[in-house]
Amino acid sequence: MKAPGDSLLSSPVLRRRVAELGKDISRRYQDKPLTVIGLMNGSIFFLVDLVRRLPIETQVECWRVQSYAGRASSGVLKGLEHCQAELKGRHAIIVDDILDTGLTLDAVQQHVRDLGAESVEICVLLRKKRRRTVKIRPRWVGFDIPDRFVVGYGLDDDGKYRGLNSIRALD
């Protein structure tokens, strides 16, 4: 397969940054009950690589939510009603691939609070530079990137290119 678009973040660069994030997260949650919630499908690679870098007791949940239709946000988040976890007395980190409009993380964050988590933080691999519909403050951001459509390392273009080891920009 010919790699699409141009390279933005190489595989070694991603690996190094994920290791740093893991270190920082572990330090903060030492001896605290932690649940990491990965939003599927986009965060699948990031979630796995990150959790491997957490040398602390961690529970992992995968939630499937959808807001994108093709290359644009549809403005509605689907699937949250099926997302459940026992979070009472636990600290939660929501892990997602990319912060774009903020709609997804805003709704998921509220849902995690409603489930009774002791604390809720957000960790995104990428944060797009753009005007956001809702204000979201992730505690951890892997990389700030320009407002371009990106694929690879879990991110897809209508199902394509999710399996690339690096992140590439298409437009």
Ligand code: IMP
């Ligand atoms: P938000 O709700 O607009 O912040 O959208 C977040 C979701 O949209 C992400 O979890 C991605 O699945 C998807 N998304 C946003 N921008 C991109 C992109 O550039 N490439 C691939 N998926 C994207």
Ligand code: MG
């Ligand atoms: Mg996603």
